[in-house]
Amino acid sequence: MEKADIVDILEEIAELLELKGENAFKVRAYSGGARALETLDEDLGTVIAEERLGDIKGIGKALVEKITALHETGELEYFDKLKASVPPGMIEMLEIPGLGPKKIKKVHDELGVESIDALAAACREDKIAGLAGFGQKTQEKILAGIANREAYAARHRWADAEAVSLPILEGLRKLKQVERAEAAGSLRRKKETVGDLDFLVASTEPAPIMEWFTTQAGIAEVTAHGETKSSIRLEGGMQADLRVVPPAQFFYALHHFTGSKEHNIRMRARALERGLSLSEWGLFPEDTRAGKDNAPKPSERDPEPIDGEQELFKKLELAYIPPELREDRGELEAAEKDKLPKLVEPEDIRGVFHNHTTASDGRATLEEMVQAAQELGFDYLGIADHSKASFQANGLDADRLLKQCEAIKALNETKQFKTFVFTGSEVDILSDGSLDFPDEVLKQLDCVVASIHAGMTNDEAAMTKRLVAALENEHVTMLGHMTGRLLLKREGYPVNVAKVIDAALANGKIIELNANPWRLDMDWRHWHKAAERGLLTSINPDAHAPDQLAFYKNGVYAARKGWLEARHVFNTRSLPEVKKYLGVK
DNA sequence: GCCGTTTTCGGCCCGACTGTTTTCAGTCG
Numbered sequence: 001m002e003k004a005d006i007v008d009i010l011e012e013i014a015e016l017l018e019l020k021g022e023n024a025f026k027v028r029a030y031s032g033g034a035r036a037l038e039t040l041d042e043d044l045g046t047v048i049a050e051e052r053l054g055d056i057k058g059i060g061k062a063l064v065e066k067i068t069a070l071h072e073t074g075e076l077e078y079f080d081k082l083k084a085s086v087p088p089g090m091i092e093m094l095e096i097p098g099l100g101p102k103k104i105k106k107v108h109d110e111l112g113v114e115s116i117d118a119l120a121a122a123c124r125e126d127k128i129a130g131l132a133g134f135g136q137k138t139q140e141k142i143l144a145g146i147a148n149r150e151a152y153a154a155r156h157r158w159a160d161a162e163a164v165s166l167p168i169l170e171g172l173r174k175l176k177q178v179e180r181a182e183a184a185g186s187l188r189r190k191k192e193t194v195g196d197l198d199f200l201v202a203s204t205e206p207a208p209i210m211e212w213f214t215t216q217a218g219i220a221e222v223t224a225h226g227e228t229k230s231s232i233r234l235e236g237g238m239q240a241d242l243r244v245v246p247p248a249q250f251f252y253a254l255h256h257f258t259g260s261k262e263h264n265i266r267m268r269a270r271a272l273e274r275g276l277s278l279s280e281w282g283l284f285p286e287d288t289r290a291g292k293d294n295a296p297k298p299s300e301r302d303p304e305p306i307d308g309e310q311e312l313f314k315k316l317e318l319a320y321i322p323p324e325l326r327e328d329r330g331e332l333e334a335a336e337k338d339k340l341p342k343l344v345e346p347e348d349i350r351g352v353f354h355n356h357t358t359a360s361d362g363r364a365t366l367e368e369m370v371q372a373a374q375e376l377g378f379d380y381l382g383i384a385d386h387s388k389a390s391f392q393a394n395g396l397d398a399d400r401l402l403k404q405c406e407a408i409k410a411l412n413e414t415k416q417f418k419t420f421v422f423t424g425s426e427v428d429i430l431s432d433g434s435l436d437f438p439d440e441v442l443k444q445l446d447c448v449v450a451s452i453h454a455g456m457t458n459d460e461a462a463m464t465k466r467l468v469a470a471l472e473n474e475h476v477t478m479l480g481h482m483t484g485r486l487l488l489k490r491e492g493y494p495v496n497v498a499k500v501i502d503a504a505l506a507n508g509k510i511i512e513l514n515a516n517p518w519r520l521d522m523d524w525r526h527w528h529k530a531a532e533r534g535l536l537t538s539i540n541p542d543a544h545a546p547d548q549l550a551f552y553k554n555g556v557y558a559a560r561k562g563w564l565e566a567r568h569v570f571n572t573r574s575l576p577e578v579k580k581y582l583g584v585k
Numbered sequence: 586g587c588c589g590t591t592t593t594c595g596g597c598c599c600g601a602c603t604g605t606t607t608t609c610a611g612t613c614g
Contacts (some may be wrong), residue, residue, distance in 0.1 A: 025597055029586035060587050098603085100612050135605060198614085224600055241614085244603090256599090261614065266599040279599050457589090 001074040002494070003037065003044045006067055009079055010034035012091070018101045033063045035262070037327060041529035044071055050346050078523050088118060089115030095153050096145040097223075098138065106131060106229035120146050140409040147322050151237040157487050160556055161187050161194035165237055166496060167467025168199065168216070174241075175212055177205040184257035188323045190557035192487055197241035198257050206244035213242045222397065248305050249281055255309050258281035262328035263321075270332065283315055305340045324560040329528070343560040346553045346570040351419070352380030354426060354449045354512060354540035355549065359404055360385035361393035363545040366407065366421075372546030374419040379575040382540075383424040384449045384480075385407060387436035389428035393453075398441045401425055405444065414566045420575055422446040422584065424502050426480055431455040435476070442475035446584050448541070449512065451480030452493070459496035468503040477582065478510035478538055478570075492521065502528045510570050511535060513562075515555025516542045527562025538570040 016028035023543045036058035040047065047053050048071055056063045069076050093104045093116060107113040112132055113122055120143060122128050123129065128139040145152065148504045156164075165183050170180040178201050182188070185198030201237055210230050214222045223239070224231040231241045245253040248398020252484050256264060258277065269276035305311055313412070318335040322343060324330040334340045356362030357369055366370070366383065373381040385404065386395035396404065405423040412421055424447035428436040435450060450470040470476055481501060483492025504511050511530075514521045518541065527537065539555035541548055557568060568571040575579070 023586080026586050028597080033586080058587070062586060098612070102611060133605070141604095197613095229601055231602090243606060257614085259614080261598090264614095265598055272598085277599085280602080304606060524614070 001070050003040065003071075004494075006044075006070045007038045009076070010037065010063075010067075011084060012294075013079055015094060016086050019086055019094075019104060020082075022106060023103065027165065029058075029060075029063075032058045033067075033401045037067065037366045040528060041498060043496065059559065062145075064423075084416060086303045089118070089269060092116055093119060095149055096142060097152050103134070103138075106133065114148060116149075116371035130497065137297050143257050146554065150234075150240070155193040155195050155488060156238055157517050158187070158192055158194055158557070159191060159351070161197060164234065164236065165197050165199075165240075167241065168197070168213075171212065171216060172201055172209070175209055177203045177208050179203055180250055181220075182254055182519055184254060185259060188258045188560055189326055191523070192558065196241060196477070198379075199240065200250070200254055200257050201243045201244045202247040203243065203244050204246060209244050210242070218281050231410070232374040243280075245280070249303055251306050251309050251312060251413045252278075252282045252303055252565050253280040255312055258323050258326060260327050263326040263331070266328050266332050267352060270318075274316065276315075278316075284313065288498045321559065324557065326564065327561070341563045341565050343508045344556055344564050344566045344569050344572065346556045348566040348569070349378075349539060349552055350486060351380030351382070351424070351554065351571055351578070352541050352543075352549060353447055353478070353538050353571060354514070355381060355383045355543045356382060356385050356426075357404075359400065361544060369543070369549070370411065370419050370421055374417050374548050376549055378419050378549075379580060380420045380422060383427040384424040384447065386453075387425055387437040389430060390426075390453050394572055395436075396425070399436060401437070401441065402444065417490065422578075422582065424448060424477075424513035426451050427476075428453055429466050430457075431466070433466040435470065435473060439473075439475055442473070445475070445581055446582050447477050448475055449475045449479045449480045449517060452484055456484055456493040458493070460496055463493050464496040464499050467500045471500070471503040471507050471509045476509060478540075479504065480512050480513050480540075481519050481542070482511060482518075482520050482525075483515040483522050485518065486518045490516070497522070497526055501526065501535060502531070505533060505535055510538050513537045513555050514542050515539050515549060515551045515553070515558070516555045519556045520554065520570045524558045524562035527559065527564055527568075531562070531564055531568040535568075536570050537564065540571075548571055 007382050011034045014027050017030065018027045036056050044122060048068055053059055053067060054176055066076055066078065090104055090108060093390045107119060107128065109123055111127055113119050123139050128134050128142065129136045165187055169181055169183055172178055180202040182200050184200045186194045203209055206228055214225050214230050214232060219232050219233050221233045222234045223233055229243050231239060233239045243257060271283060272286060275286045277284050313320050319338050319340050321331050321335050321340065355369055357364060357366045365535045370381055386393040388395045388397045408421045408423045424445050425448045429450050429452045430436060452466065467479065471479060483495050485492030512524055539559055540554055541551035543551060544551045
């Protein structure tokens with residue numbers, strides 16, 4: 001069984017244990033183990049064979065046995081038995097807001113409810129409200145939750161979430177009671193998808209801010225409205241939370257609500273090691289933490305004022321960790337040794353490759369694309385229209401391609417634009433791993449991006465073989481969108497990423513970080529380790545229109561999540577350096 | 586179930602909001 005499937009099973013075990021009322025820390029051990037395994041950048045089979053699985057933090061003796069059994073036999077008796085003991089409908093019920101494992105267990109034990117349909121029926125028959133700990137409101141909330149289940153559970157691509165957040169942030173900042181306002185959560189961490197929007201405000205006067213937030217235009221529903229915290233659901237389905245904190249606590253709270261949860265857990269454990277207790281309220285001596293005898297309420301204490309998150313990290317003897325890195329993927333260890341990367345910035349990008357024109361399926365002409373690139377200040381622009389196998393995208397045959405090359409060279413000659421244009425192609429990788437153009441054609445191009453667009457239903461071994469074969473072609477410059485995924489719409493085809501990275505390194509090839517907000521492929525989780533091994537990326541917008549050249553910023557954010565520095569990114573290089581690399585005069 | 590510069594046992598992050606209670610459990614992030 002492949003790694004991704006094992007990760008899914010570990011996560012399912014965690015949910016099942018939760019529903020059974022198991023020890024919460026045991027539940028966390030399984031979901032933590034799933035995360036640790038997901039993060040593994042090496043071939044799982046190799047790690048198992050070399051008995052190194054147990055060296056991974058979060059994977060102990062029990063998980064080593066279970067993961068090994070799943071990988072080698074595809075079966076796990078423990079999982080089968082556990083699964084058989086819990087009706088499948090109960091796992092689904094976890095998606096209903098307000099329903100957690102305890103309540104689900106209760107309706108199951110008391111009323112025999114085993115499915116969402118049965119739960120809805122029990123609500124309509126007024127059976128739920130009578131249970132101890134339940135009431136009329138809970139019953140209504142469950143019914144509404146069932147009806148809106150899909151909207152509530154939905155995630156959103158980062159760029160979409162940012163677009164919704166900007167006017168809200170602007171509205172908050174305009175209020176006179178607001179001293180500071182920031183977006184936090186996964187949006188601030190630049191995660192590729194965002195569940196809900198988190199806003200944080202510093203103010204001594206929360207009431208009017210809450211009032212504005214819960215009555216602004218475009219609200220479908222106010223789901224919570226407290227003194228310092230409110231939640232709304234917007235008409236587009238996105239949910240947003242607002243917290244208002246006293247100014248002295250702002251940066252503690254900003255850190256807290258930026259997360260991730262796993263990063264926060266590590267930070268708090270680190271505080272405890274130093275006799276301190278960390279929360280959104282501040283950093284206090286541990287013996288006065290909430291819950292201890294005579295502990296004051298956190299809201300009635302004054303934290304030491306700090307001017308920024310930097311100071312919080314400093315108090316815990318850590319270098320400043322940028323939000324993008326706060327995923328508990330080694331950032332605390334690196335910050336402790338002052339070994340954090342100097343992350344690539346949007347301003348570092350000097351030009352972009354992999355862009356389309358009306359010659360294939362782009363919406364703008366060559367000149368219009370170059371004009372837009374020049375306006376963005378790019379020194380160079382790489383054109384890569386589709387090849388003939390991408391018939392649906394009006395792919396170019398060799399004649400049309402070579403004519404386009406002539407046109408590009410002629411355009412460069414005119415010096416009409418400051419931006420230099422590289423010829424190229426996004427050449428299809430065919431089912432047998434060969435390319436859609438012969439070598440005689442490819443060798444005439446400045447930059448060859450090789451991508452898969454068809455035959456995506458083969459298994460992992462076959463897809464990996466195709467990608468590796470493409471990387472072995474001497475005329476290929478870089479691999480395009482490695483997995484073909486479309487975020488929240490289509491899973492990528494299965495790929496053994498470790499083997500493809502090995503092949504790119506062995507052949508001295510670049511792997512693209514496709515910056516289209518739907519793709520962000522290859523995934524940021526693989527970049528840290530790959531770049532350490534010397535892999536070079538190119539952050540490519542895959543633009544099909546002039547305004548899409550700006551997608552490169554999304555790619556930079558993903559690259560930052562992947563710990564990349566400018567030196568790891570090909571298109572931070574100057575035009576002469578790029579020309580030299582590509583062998584262009 | 587995982588983990589260990591005090592520990593191989595006994596911890597494991599912390600607080601707001603809701604709905605149900607009348608001091609709190611459950612859920613959420």
